[in-house]
Amino acid sequence: MKFLTIIMALMVCAALFVARAARAGELPTVGKPAPDFNLPDQNGKQHTLQEYRGKWLVLYFYPRDDSPGCTQEACAFRDDLSQLTELGAQVVGVSVDDTNSHADFAKKNHLSFPLLADKTTETAERYGALMNLVLIKVARRYTFLIDPKGNISKVYLSVETSRHSKEIIEDLKKLQKEPNGSKL
Numbered sequence: 001m002k003f004l005t006i007i008m009a010l011m012v013c014a015a016l017f018v019a020r021a022a023r024a025g026e027l028p029t030v031g032k033p034a035p036d037f038n039l040p041d042q043n044g045k046q047h048t049l050q051e052y053r054g055k056w057l058v059l060y061f062y063p064r065d066d067s068p069g070c071t072q073e074a075c076a077f078r079d080d081l082s083q084l085t086e087l088g089a090q091v092v093g094v095s096v097d098d099t100n101s102h103a104d105f106a107k108k109n110h111l112s113f114p115l116l117a118d119k120t121t122e123t124a125e126r127y128g129a130l131m132n133l134v135l136i137k138v139a140r141r142y143t144f145l146i147d148p149k150g151n152i153s154k155v156y157l158s159v160e161t162s163r164h165s166k167e168i169i170e171d172l173k174k175l176q177k178e179p180n181g182s183k184l
Contacts, residue, residue: 027128027142030155034059034146035126039094039116042102047092047114049150056089056153057146058168061129061139065097065105065115069141073161078111080165087172088148094118094129095139145171 028035034057036049049057060077062070077084077091084091091113095102102115116123121137124130129142143156145168153175156164 025125025128025130027155028144028152030152032152033150034144034152035123037116037123039118039123040099041114041116042099042106044099047116052090052146053150054148056087056148056172058084058089058091058143059094059146060091060143061094061124061127062141063138064095065101069161071109073159073164074111075109076162076165077113078109080169081113083169084165087169087176089172092116094123096121096124096137143168
């Protein structure tokens with residue numbers, strides 16, 4: 001019985017340690033400026049937040065190239081890209097994978113939008129999307145809808161990969177109809 005108690009105490013301590021290590025930075029606030037970034041895409045081209053001014057930006061963070069959920073989400077964005085573009089939006093994916101991994105992932109799935117490599121994890125941290133599991137770091141599946149002025153319009157912390165792009169299309173339509181929404 002005493003042995004079982006010790007094991008349980010160790011498990012609780014380990015769980016608390018992992019939970020503490022997994023905490024990300026603070027999430028950006030809706031209505032406030034989006035954190036800046038300067039990251040390379042799958043082709044080595046640098047991207048900054050500033051270059052998307054005047055357009056809506058769907059900045060989505062994802063854990064890993066080629067994982068089932070990440071592939072489903074990326075392909076849904078690919079399939080809905082023309083609708084998003086018609087609404088004045090650009091789609092940009094971000095993970096902590098490197099540019100070579102992104103290039104393979106984009107080629108394999110015919111992705112025509114940028115996949116940014118956040119190897120230092122600084123951008124994921126600034127967006128509160130970094131999950132630090134002590135030995136590995138991955139981006140959480142979070143999405144930020146950034147308006148043409150560079151402000152956070154909506155934050156998605158719970159994403160259903162099969163319909164996330166459709167949800168963003170619906171939200172963009174609603175936001176652009178609002179009196180203070182940014183119509184393009």
